[in-house]
Amino acid sequence: METGDDPVVIRHRELERYANTALKAGRIMMESGASVSVVHRGITMIARGFGVETIGLRSGYTSIAMTVHVADQTITRMLQVGRLGVNHRLDLAVRQLCARAERGGMSVEEVEAELARLVRETPRHAPWFTALAVGLACASFGRLLGVDWLAFGPVWLAGAIGQYIRHHLLHRGVNIFIVAGAIAFLSATLGGLGAIALQSATVQLAMMASILLLVPGVPSTNAQTDIMDGYPTMGSARAVWVLMIMLFAATGIWFAEELLGMRS
Amino acid sequence: MWDFLPHLLHQALFGAAAAAGFGVLFNFGLRALPWCAAAGALALMVRTGGLDLAWSLEGATFAAAIVTSCAVSALRRVLGPACNAVALAGCIPMVPGAFFGEALLGFFALTAPHPADAAEIFVAAAEHIIRVIFTLAAIGAGLAIPAQLLKNQDF
Numbered sequence: 001m002e003t004g005d006d007p008v009v010i011r012h013r014e015l016e017r018y019a020n021t022a023l024k025a026g027r028i029m030m031e032s033g034a035s036v037s038v039v040h041r042g043i044t045m046i047a048r049g050f051g052v053e054t055i056g057l058r059s060g061y062t063s064i065a066m067t068v069h070v071a072d073q074t075i076t077r078m079l080q081v082g083r084l085g086v087n088h089r090l091d092l093a094v095r096q097l098c099a100r101a102e103r104g105g106m107s108v109e110e111v112e113a114e115l116a117r118l119v120r121e122t123p124r125h126a127p128w129f130t131a132l133a134v135g136l137a138c139a140s141f142g143r144l145l146g147v148d149w150l151a152f153g154p155v156w157l158a159g160a161i162g163q164y165i166r167h168h169l170l171h172r173g174v175n176i177f178i179v180a181g182a183i184a185f186l187s188a189t190l191g192g193l194g195a196i197a198l199q200s201a202t203v204q205l206a207m208m209a210s211i212l213l214l215v216p217g218v219p220s221t222n223a224q225t226d227i228m229d230g231y232p233t234m235g236s237a238r239a240v241w242v243l244m245i246m247l248f249a250a251t252g253i254w255f256a257e258e259l260l261g262m263r264s
Numbered sequence: 265m266w267d268f269l270p271h272l273l274h275q276a277l278f279g280a281a282a283a284a285g286f287g288v289l290f291n292f293g294l295r296a297l298p299w300c301a302a303a304g305a306l307a308l309m310v311r312t313g314g315l316d317l318a319w320s321l322e323g324a325t326f327a328a329a330i331v332t333s334c335a336v337s338a339l340r341r342v343l344g345p346a347c348n349a350v351a352l353a354g355c356i357p358m359v360p361g362a363f364f365g366e367a368l369l370g371f372f373a374l375t376a377p378h379p380a381d382a383a384e385i386f387v388a389a390a391e392h393i394i395r396v397i398f399t400l401a402a403i404g405a406g407l408a409i410p411a412q413l414l415k416n417q418d419f
Contacts, residue, residue: 137285215361
């Protein structure tokens with residue numbers, strides 16, 4: 001019998017398609033900021049919709065692996081995960097797809113096509129709008145920290161410019177830690193210069209507020225969620241990532257303070 | 265009480281703006297952004313009230329995260345599976361990024377060849393990093409406990 005006609009091989013290929021499709025949904029959720037427990041539940045829901053049982057799931061920082069089983073056949077497959085970010089609308093849309101798939105009646109092709117459509121068509125805010133919003137968030141953080149009104153505008157502008165350039169650098173594939181250091185330096189310098197020019201009394205606070213767009217709030221809470229949910233390895237990896245981002249950001253602001261003579 | 269009100273409103277307003285701004289970065293839809301802003305305002309109001317009652321920053325942050333998480337859980341019929349994410353966005357303005365930066369800058373300063381007041385710098389940096397850890401833990405626990413107990417749906 002040819003290998004292509006072997007029912008075991010055919011069944012394995014079917015199982016592989018189920019596993020790969022479920023893993024793709026998990027990868028999108030993970031790259032969109034979902035915690036490990038949510039990713040695992042989503043993957044399990046899709047597998048259940050295909051009529052297969054999930055025996056095991058494992059998430060690392062850069063990969064997800066799953067073992068599926070049906071009628072004495074078992075396979076294990078792994079999928080690479082890309083850079084972890086936050087995309088709420090895409091995350092939510094994929095979760096809704098998981099719920100639909102679990103109810104049954106969706107083929108592998110339909111789920112695959114829907115995943116591709118969601119990735120392609122889920123709207124994102126325009127970069128200029130995101131930059132303005134993030135700049136406003138930095139300036140608001142500044143007010144919460146005690147930045148005076150004179151520095152409010154410079155912090156807004158510095159945060160917005162920093163976010164706009166960060167967006168383009170990340171799209172060009174520049175290393176995320178280098179981007180954090182460079183944007184911290186740029187935004188802190190711009191915020192500091194603006195605050196000095198307007199004779200603000202809170203120049204150092206303004207410089208710090210200008211870089212708060214870099215603080216990875218979602219990954220830091222996800223780190224804790226993962227540990228609390230029983231995934232300490234992933235939680236620890238996220239925490240180390242947060243620490244590294246903050247180290248690079250602090251290095252950037254340190255250079256900016258040196259440049260503007262704030263450290264003496 | 266009336267002396268405190270302008271400060272409370274100020275914190276709520278900028279908590280709302282910070283949460284909504286980060287909501288845009290996290291790609292929340294335009295209809296969800298007012299909920300992020302409301303969650304941010306609520307979180308900052310509770311934390312500011314707690315600090316005014318002389319609670320520690322960590323205690324006030326924990327209370328704020330719990331209240332925010334409970335409030336969005338009460339709205340879960342309206343918000344659906346997004347409710348946990350809205351609570352998280354609301355708590356983003358309480359993430360102690362500035363403390364984290366100050367702590368790391370303090371440790372950097374200790375690496376100078378002959379730092380002046382090394383002990384003071386070290387204590388200040390250590391204090392900042394401890395506050396960062398405890399405040400992040402307060403936010404995480406405050407968000408997670410109501411969501412777990414009330415069984416908020418994720419899907």
